[in-house]
Amino acid sequence: MDVDMENEASGALRRDLTCPVCQNIFSDPVLLPCTHSFCRECLQRSWLFNKKCPFCRELFTEDQAIANRDLKNACDTFVKQTNWTSPPKPSEFSCTLHLKPLELYCELDERLVCVDCATLHSTHRLLSIKDGVPLCKSELNGKVEYFEKKIDLYGKMRQTLFKTVEYIKKQAGAAENQIKEEFERLHNFLQAEENMRLKTLATEVKEKISNVQEKIFETEEHLKSLKDHLDTLKNELDNEDLPLLMNFQNVKIKTYWAQRVSKVEKDCLLVMSKHVGSLSFNIWKSMKDCVHYYPVVLDPNTASPWLALSPDMISMKESLEPLPVPDNPDRFDPCVFVLGAEGYTSGKHKWEVSVGDNPKWILGVCKESVVRKKMFRVSTTGGVWAIRLSKGMYTALTQERTQLPVNSCPEKICVRLNMDKGEVSFYDGLAEKHLVSFTFKLEKGEKMYPLFGPGLQNTPMTIVPGKVKIHTS
CATH class of the missing domain: 1.20.120 (Four Helix Bundle (Hemerythrin (Met), subunit A))
Known part of the structure; x- marks a missing residue:
């Protein structure tokens, strides 16, 4: 066999042993279900951008690529017999598939491509690098x-x-x-x-x-x-x-x-x-x-920044300046309210509040999910069951405000909450005269909390201590 024929045969063999992606002798070749082979590293780089065979565009999964041992052995033998030296690797700005300069930008795939890749992006918008x-x-x-x-x-x-x-x-x-x-x-x-x-x-x-x-x-x-x-x-x-x-x-x-x-x-x-x-x-x-029992104590974490609470959490009044308190989710702001520390889901509960001669206040109960971080209309539809004193008038805060027939000005208001019946009632604490009652329905497990709105007044609103009795048997 003459030299030309030998070189031609060697060239044909080299082409058969060349990776279509990197145009170099196969390194750790793998075989796809479509029967095409590629260097493992070349296929992994290509798979990051496109889950198709780089040659025939047939879909495949990464675990379907299997080692092509026969092709690897053939490549190793060819490299040893011909003393083959791999050509220098293409520039990082060259196409790994076609080894041509990356001159176009695919807007859809958001990556650079060469002119030969344009056929693979025929339905995409291709821009120049400048654009x-x-x-x-x-x-x-x-x-x-x-x-x-x-x-x-x-x-x-x-x-x-x-x-x-x-x-x-x-x-x-x-x-x-x-x-x-x-x-x-x-x-x-x-x-x-x-x-x-x-x-x-x-x-x-x-x-x-x-x-x-x-x-x-x-x-x-x-x-x-x-x-x-x-x-x-x-x-x-x-x-x-x-x-x-x-x-x-x-x-x-x-x-x-x-x-x-x-x-x-x-x-x-x-x-x-x-x-x-x-x-x-x-x-x-x-x-x-020498000890006092309070059926309700206040929760300072719900108190408006404009309310100052006593250290024992049973009295509240206006603060002349907003207090430096965290804007936590439970706190009322801008509404000037504070809640009791304990919420109720069952049972009967009673507490009395000394309102003194305050000209404006709101007392009642509210559900746990009541609005905290914006102004809202206080009414039964908003999850609040309460009464109010304002401008000398006592009002039940229903959707349609109802004026209460109060002859004297009660200095103490008694609140009675029956969670089992879904009812809250208000009384003149000193005269023991019934003022008004509300009925309510809550979602299962939702809590009802005592609500206090003392208004912006200097006179404190105070929770009255309960009576302590000792029973023996």
Whole structure:
């Protein structure tokens, strides 16, 4: 075989062993279901952009590409026998499929293609690089604006979260001081109670011991006198017969003893039951005069920034300046409301509120999902069942406002909530006169909360303490 024929055969073999994508001898070749082979790396790069065979455009999945061992062995043998050296890799700005410069931009696929790729994008809009750059920059500039706004929002949220942490620390400090003050008050009461009981015990001990010591003194005097009588008798017994008989009557008179032996009195011991019997219960029972029970306490996390709450969470009034509180989701703003801390899903509940001479207020109940972050019409249709005093008129806040026939101005309003019947009633707390009742229906599991709107007044609205009763059985 001459040299030309040998070179022609070698060239034909090289073409059969050349990857259609990189135009180089196959490296780790894989076979597709369509029987076309490609370098594994070339196929993986192509598959990122198009899930079709780079040669015949038939669809395939990545796991369908299997190693072509026979072709790999043939390529390894060809490289060894011909001392084949791979040509330099194409530029990163060249088409990996056709090895031609990337000169066009596909608007639909959003990638660069060469002129030979144009047939694969015949239904797409192809732009020159000069026209494609402004299009991409415009979109990226939009992204820049979007991320700048997002960064601004995240920055503001970061500051809000930092302020929230500081507010939580402030809350913790206030709660700690309140707890310490309350325990100090209870400690003082218990200390005074302890001192009083110890003093009572010491007084009785002194009295009982004094009584017994008087008996001891009396007994010792009698014992001394008896010993003297005994000595006298013994001396007389030692006398001669005649003197003994002569002094018998006198001795008998002198040694006459009519005193009785002292007895232990039945009440001489301490009454232990009075001092230590049911001691802890009796102390607890006496504490009811120094502790107060409130059927409702306020939730400061729901309070409008314009409301100042007392440290014990049972009184509220206007704040002359908006308080620096977090804008948490539960807080009413701009409406000047605050909720009770506990929501109800069942049972009967009752609380009284001292409204004093406030000229404007709202009292009632609301469902948990009531609007918090915008002004709204307070009515039963909005999930609020309440009454209001405004401009001297008492009104039931139904959809169509209903004026209440109130003759006097109640200084205390009683609210009675019956969750089982779905009813809330309002009374003049002092006259015990019924004002109005509402019925309601809630979704299963939804809570009903006490609602307080003291208005922007300097006079505080205060929750009245409930009566404490101790029952034993």
